[in-house]
Amino acid sequence: MGKYILKRVLLMIPTLLGAAILVFLLLRMAPGDICAVRFLGTGMAVAEDQIQLCREQLGLDKPQIIQFFDFVWGYFIFDLGNSMWTGQPVTHEIAIRFELSMQVAIMATIVATVIAIPLGILSAVRQNSMTDYLVRGFAIAGIAIPSFWLGLMIILGLLIVTQSWFGEPWMPPIQFKSIWEDPAHNLAQLVWPAVATGYRYSAVATRMTRSAMLEVLREDYVRTARAKGMVEKIVINRHALKNALLPVVTILALEFAFLMGGLVVTEQVFNLNGLGNLMVDGVERQDFTMTQNLVMLVVIIFVFTNLLTDLAYAWLDPRIRYS
Amino acid sequence: MSKYARFAAALALGTGLAMGASGPAKAETPKKGGILNFIVAAEAPSYDGHKESTFAMVHPTRPFYSLLIRVNPENPSSPTDFICDLCEGSVPKPTDGGTVYTFKVKKGVQFHDGQVLSAQDLVATYKKIIFPPEGVSSARKSFFTMVESVTAPDDETIVFKLKFPSGAFIPALATPFNYTYSAKDLKEHGYDWHEKNVNGTGAFKFKEAVAGSHVEGVRFDNYHVKGLPYLDGYKALISRKMAIRVQAIRGDRAAIEFRGFPPKQRDDLVAALGNEITVQESDWNCVLLYTPNHGRPIMQDPRVRRALTLAVDRWGGSQHLSRIAIVKTVGGVVYPKHPMAATKAELVRLDGYGTDLKASREKAKKLLAEAGKAGLEFELLNRGTDQPYKIVGTWLIGQWRQVGMKVTQRVEPTKSFYNSLRKTKNFDVSMDFNCQSVINPIGDVSKYIGSAGNNYANYKGQDQELEDIYAKLVQEGDEAKQREIIRVFEKRALSDMAHEGITLWWYKINPHRSYVKGWKIAPSHYLNQSLDQVWLDK
Secondary structure: OHHHHHHHHHHHHHHHHHHHHHHHHHHHHOOOOHHHHHHHOOOOOOOHHHHHHHHHHHOOOOOHHHHHHHHHHHHHOOOOOEOOOOOOEHHHHHHHHHHHHHHHHHHHHHHHHHHHHHHHHHHHHOOOOHHHHHHHHHHHHHHHOOHHHHHHHHHHHHHHHHHHHHOOOOOOOOOOOOOOOOHHHHHHHHHHHHHHHHHHHHHHHHHHHHHHHHHHHOOHHHHHHHHOOOOHHHHHHHHHHHHHHHHHHHHHHHHHHHHHHHOHHHHHHOOOOOHHHHHHHHHHHOOHHHHHHHHHHHHHHHHHHHHHHHHHHHHHOOOOOOO | OOHHHHHHHHHHHHHHHHHHOOOOOOOOOOOOOOEEEEEEOOOOOOOOOOOOOOHHHHHHHHHHOOOOEEEOOOOOOOOOOEEEOOEOOOOOOOEOOOOEEEEEEOOOOEOOOOOEOOHHHHHHHHHHHHOOOOOOOOOOHHHHOOEEEEEEEEOOEEEEEEOOOOOOHHHHHOOOOOOOOOHHHHHHHOOOHHHOOOOOOOOEEEEEEEOOOEEEEEEOOOOOOOOOOOOOEEEEEEOOOHHHHHHHHHOOOOOEEOOOOOHHHHHHHHHHHHHHEEEEEEEEEEEEEEEEOOOOHHHOOHHHHHHHHHOOOHHHHHHHHOOOOOEEEOOOOOOOOOOOOOOHHHHOOOOOOOOOHHHHHHHHHHHHHHOOOOOOEEEEEEEOOHHHHHHHHHHHHHHHHOOOOEEEEEEEOHHHHHHHHHHHOOOOEEEEEEEOOOOOHHHHHHHHOOOOOOOOOOOOOOOHHHHHHHHHHHOOOOHHHHHHHHHHHHHHHHHHOOOOEEEEEEEEEEEEEOOEEOOOOOOOOOOOOOOOOOEEOO
């Protein structure tokens, strides 16, 4: 197992290098210039020499190969550089948003798991019944409804309902406070995006749980367990569910990794100061340093999540051995 | 009261209050205390006013700083009413044939760290803005090309010596970006220090900032205007989505957004909250243009460019577009409420501003035929932002079709839009805009000369006559003569040569919680943001 983990970690190096080259080139292929966005986006008259000075100060006048070397070298000396927009260290910019993104990802995963696994099992066990149709409808709606629309409807619904019930409209807070600092404020803000995201996330996991369960329930060992007169609850929970969970865990893990950097729309709709919003800002402003590092962070999260998922397989299915 | 009756009553009330901003206001006794939460639609790149040019920097940081002179907060809608902020008395008149301005510096003004302000601080500030050392960024140094020197004969006097008399100097001084820094801070910490640090003489002290989230200020007890500010503090909350900014006001997470909203959002807020919302509205010192690319053969003939402007129904467009977009007023090159702006009688003499639309369009068709360009086909480059670009761009295409032109639209996100406009120049005609802070006609109209850095129509060196008219304007000290020259300039730029086409001037709409008092709308979202006179009626 140790050798296997070491091999996987070493394989991360070419993956990360490939991602670094790709993101570096793609960003520079896109038309635009952070200095032009910064000074001209407001419509004010700014002399061209000021824009050139900005480019020099940001190192954009250097040859691209030097820029790439600086970017990669930063990883070896643990200096990710400064945001081209705010001038603050990238690590600082990411750190202040990481807690929020992590918390929303965890809360959404909890919401998704709590919804998806029971509903998926129920749907499989009662295949082709009214319950199955309802669950499938619920799941398909979750996949079909865009998160941003659901988010806006939640906010609008809260405003309308609270105004009609209490006379004053209420909406979730728009400024983040840590759960350790003000739990009520924190939950009042984050529970809604967690529900909006968790619902979509649960829809995928519900479908996966259902199909995996249906497959497992047709296996010989399940038939044998039933033939032995085992209680149906034990057949489902102990024999079927554990084996059906492998693909579900994969989906949940990949979605979790996606949520860490991909909550772009939900973060905008709920005004969350998270990594997704930072990514959008980075791309819109052509903040190369920020965008490059964020993409690399997402790549690292995905690579590690995949590794952890593979290791979880061995725990769920003792027949799987890594060597 | 029905929903619609509430809406109408609130709108009437709001508009009435807004109009009161420029008329005699009912005296109310300001209340002290409270925190003003307001929304900002973007994040400031830095806190250095001299370097930046965005409202995202002005709104959260302007309350930390004072200016030498500023737009009168009691009368911000006036384009010519300036008062002393860090100077004594009223704004001085120039001496020595209009080339010397001498300001007496206010005594006893303190920086937030306890330093006492002297004329040396103002000299250091303006030297950084006007004559920045090599490698130091100053976004508006070009506003001060008329300045020869800035000196302080003593600690209470600052003298600006101009190379020639200029009507552009006083408005340039009142620009809200001219934050006053301490000479000691600049000397000890360097010219970049203010990008991330704050030490001003404004009504509020810096308390906290979280990147991407908010900036917070608290009352400065030693503020140089006695009795102000009223607020205990403020919090500028960053929110990128307009839907959230609107709902934040509705849900009272914020009381105001100083940049403004489109008409629909104003109407939604008024319908939802009735008289808890006050609406202030104003003409805006931003103009939406279309820019024909003179580098393209089809746009080189002035007859074609004149046909473009003749086809546009500005007076009708004003009525219809103002219901759905943040544009309204028909105008020429100068902000329409400024004394130097063209009157309607003067405007109608320009191509495309006449009231006989049918005749204008017939003339447009005739010009196109004469130029051999009947049925002209071209592409309009537009910025991927709804308000007001895409709305007005789509309307423009409809206007040009009326004279037989076949126009398609290419919409690009902001960064690539600017890349096409500035660098690749890959467009036939593009939407463009000119958005300034203090109304400074002489400076603002420089956009229309081919040599201007922010002119993207590619006629640099092709219209010396226009350049000469502008040079004459810059050096003219007499206001009446300046006005005459601007009319000549306007006729050449917009009508005879039709280098640029003005669509409509922007219109600023600020719906806010009615408990926000003391803030009066200005003709720019950069102005009147010191917040020292704002109070909460709660």
